[in-house]
Amino acid sequence: MSEPKLTQKDVQEILDLVESAAHVVDFSLKYGDVEVRVSRRDPAEGMQPAAASAVPASTVRPDVPAVPDAPAAPAKTATTGAAKAAGVPPGMVAIKAPMVGTFYRASAPGAAPFVEVGQKVTPDSVVCIIEVMKLMSSISAGVAGSVKEIRVADSEPVQFGQVLIVIEPDA
Amino acid sequence: MSEPKLTQKDVQEILDLVESAAHVVDFSLKYGDVEVRVSRRDPAEGMQPAAASAVPASTVRPDVPAVPDAPAAPAKTATTGAAKAAGVPPGMVAIKAPMVGTFYRASAPGAAPFVEVGQKVTPDSVVCIIEVMKLMSSISAGVAGSVKEIRVADSEPVQFGQVLIVIEPDA
Amino acid sequence: MAGPLRRVLVANRGEIALRVIRACRELGLETVAVHSEADSDSLPVRAADQAVCIGHAPSAKSYLDPRAIVGAALAYRADAIHPGYGFLSEKAAFAELCAEQGITFVGPDAGVIAQMGDKIAARRVAKAAGVPTTPGSEGAVADRAQALKIALEIGFPVLLKAAAGGGGRGMRIVTRAEDLERLLGEAMGEAAVAFGDPAIYVERYLTNVRHIEIQVLGDGEHVVHLGERDCSVQRRNQKLVEEAPSPVLDAELRRRIGESAVALCRQVGYKSAGTVEYILDQNSGEFYFMEMNTRIQVEHPVTEMVTGVDLVKWQLRIAGGEKLSLRQEGIRTHGHAIECRINAEDHEHGFAPCPGRVADYLAPGGPGVRVDSHMESGCEVPPYYDSLLAKVICWGENREEAVARMRRALGEIRLEGVKTTVAFHRQLLEHAEFCAGRCNTRFVHDVLGY
């Protein structure tokens, strides 16, 4: 019963450690058949997509804290935020909700969506809005590339850390 | 949690199967790092000690059913009868209680014990008595050899299957 | 054997063994759990102060072996044996053997067990106590002619029942006079094989009945009742759900049934906990004595939850010579309680037993929920014994709250690795007829289709 397993919380703690250690740029850990690799750069230097990794660095507006992904923990059910964040193919960058709220694809009802699948984006491109109590936060791509997937329908609620949009970064 | 393990119950079932199949004389099963080997003969032909085995055939009076040993199951505590039955060195024959009751080393209070450690015994030698409700059942060695250990003190209660005496069989 | 108890041997397994150990612990009594080889690594065995293996897995070689059990009590110096339910709990010879060997049997005297275990004798006691019995023969019928005479008096359909019987064996429903001879022959043959006694009696066959039973406690002098349990949700005479109070009794009927049970027990100087079982004919509103169980019952927690009285502790106290301090006027019931029996059974395939390993167990909790269970993660459900895994008992201020709580609790229980009757119970608890408190003993068969 007490045989050690790497849980989501362990991964989270490792990531917190990595995040808090300013000098760490690349980190990898192999444990049983779970491999965790994290690459990051100083935000001041601009975002850079992570290399193919089980845990890509989050890509959100520089003014909101990153929401690190975790490999699917040996969770008993898959209804939680972290589980929803899983399943981003290697090489892709996930844009995750920096807060709980309502997801909007356009600036106003009836307006054209900020992005469509296939569309090219630059790091500054606004890709969606999250509304909390009438306050709109626009979310930027944070990376240059093209929109691979839009995972949430317009006006749907999103939880913290949920993958909203997947970007294929430019090579 | 649900990974299969060989339990005491499984072993018991296997042994029951072996016991009920009259034509089986030797049986062995290897499962992970647990190995079970059982040798038996028709009681009519007389008892024959099992070969070095994790599960030696029980050696009790022919008129009481055998009490097969089981390798220590992944039990949570070691207070049970089967656990007490464990720990008989390879090559030794355990004489086990065929019933719950009170163990006596002699035929009457003050009489000489049936056997002492080091004493030679034949299959017919009475080695102890178990009393249940004033009814005395004398237990025979069932094997030729010498008494290696006497595990229960005189007048102590014994449970079904508990190892009473260990015999080192003659080569 | 008089005097307070010190060390109690628990001659049972599963949840009821744990229940008895818990009661002993609360009373400061030492416990010896006897067990078969199949139960060596079970929760009650580990919960007891001492565990003693008494034989092989099959019940006949362990839990049903009186000599092994009394022998263990003597060798391990227990001064009392609690038999639980089932196994040897209603074997007069076992209670007799305990008495012979100077061991206190936690239950009534062997004579009372024998008397109540014989259906015809029990009916005679009931009649003598003024307790209504189903119209039918005084005792076993001598022959076809007598059976026919009685059947014509009470009117068809009639029920033929084995005097020594139980569980439906030796039982026949006769709807027409011309079938009587053949069915009587069949019933006698079956009874002879099953119980070693071909005696058959005849009674009126009632169709729209509820099973109502009265919990009693007696100390040999005083007798009180603790209200009724309604056990009408049955399948093939196996109770599945029990509740208290019954949704169909009014105060007057409740008083009359309760008093009749007390009268019956006074008639025999009843000592210990017992249950007087009745059928309530919903068509006529009449109730009839069916039988008396001279032991603790599976469904006893239902009564404990509405009265606050610990029945098993009272059994032990009475066995130790204590007098009942409860008086009838001091016993109040509060709220409503329901019990669901969670069995390792596949209800979609004829409730076939499904032994196996319980990979993960988590009991429901929170307000108003009691769980009596010997389950734990990783435990084995052996194939040798009955399939009861857990009893979930829910209390509510009223029946509606108790039912809502039970639905909630059954949504929480985790019993992975074996098939269980949880899904059956959830279906039952959603059924409008059950929720309305309307069902008879044929409900599970006729309405739910099992």
Place this chain on the structure above:
Amino acid sequence: MAGPLRRVLVANRGEIALRVIRACRELGLETVAVHSEADSDSLPVRAADQAVCIGHAPSAKSYLDPRAIVGAALAYRADAIHPGYGFLSEKAAFAELCAEQGITFVGPDAGVIAQMGDKIAARRVAKAAGVPTTPGSEGAVADRAQALKIALEIGFPVLLKAAAGGGGRGMRIVTRAEDLERLLGEAMGEAAVAFGDPAIYVERYLTNVRHIEIQVLGDGEHVVHLGERDCSVQRRNQKLVEEAPSPVLDAELRRRIGESAVALCRQVGYKSAGTVEYILDQNSGEFYFMEMNTRIQVEHPVTEMVTGVDLVKWQLRIAGGEKLSLRQEGIRTHGHAIECRINAEDHEHGFAPCPGRVADYLAPGGPGVRVDSHMESGCEVPPYYDSLLAKVICWGENREEAVARMRRALGEIRLEGVKTTVAFHRQLLEHAEFCAGRCNTRFVHDVLGY
């Protein structure tokens, strides 16, 4: 917001989140569990109809973030928020924000929370309602001279207390006049840092006191009380064991305290469940208002077990606009209940928190045992939150039976992998003074030496 509730957001974690979800389920209400990343794989998250992650593990980024919680309620269309205890449950601004956003806050109005959250204001309300308060200053003392004047009036020792405070911060005991100036300065400084408010008041310091609290329910019009809880077993103002009824109240004192709590609540038109806390001076037999908690409390199950009233369901019903159907004369207590808080703490090392993984969990069961816990085998106890793992609540027909049952239950509980306070409780339950019902709030320190 009026009208019955439909979907309730549970703004808490651990056992109380599960408790609220259970109540919602029994009432047929949908549930949304909000959680931090540390609790993604927790039992309440899986028990809810829907789970929403609202932020990082530290409470400030999740459970204490009003915008995240109200935002989640709006996005996921919950019409009410149940705050549990701790976190935002007594933050008037949070209740206010809920109201602004059209979400029903399950608790009293923001104004009442604010009033009762200010100790000086609360004392004024108590006095206005005729509820005795500890002799001391009317409100905050202006300076040393005023403090000294009051101290000399009521007599040393006196207690200096932060008006905005709690948990012992900004608190000083002054035994001599010459220490007053220095300790007042210290207390004000500490209060300013801890609560942003240096206001200090002075009251008589009582040494041989019990902590008695009255559970109330109000619907804004009617108020009833559900008797007292005795929470005298504390360590550094942290309750460890609670029970009902108190072993030291007689019927007259019980009536007077209960009526005073109702008077206080009527004074403010109290709505929802609440608790009025008192100290009972065992030397004089006088009781004094201490504070009011405007939320459900950790120890509420003790009251539920002796009254049968589900307090959390009543909170939800009242929040949905239902009127209290309970009347004071209809509330009866039956028997005795005790709660032990099982924390992940090392009681041998200053009750230091011991987060970790619970390898194997098995709840105690059987008669009279209630367990409120979010534990399950393999679950994590994160280091970010309080260390409460489980509440074991035992009921008995009397205190002796409840204590015996608690000993039995604590012998059964299995919580492997983390250090817990089970051993502490077992020690306490064997102590003759505790068993005799004799202890004051210094018992754990002075007698047990913790």
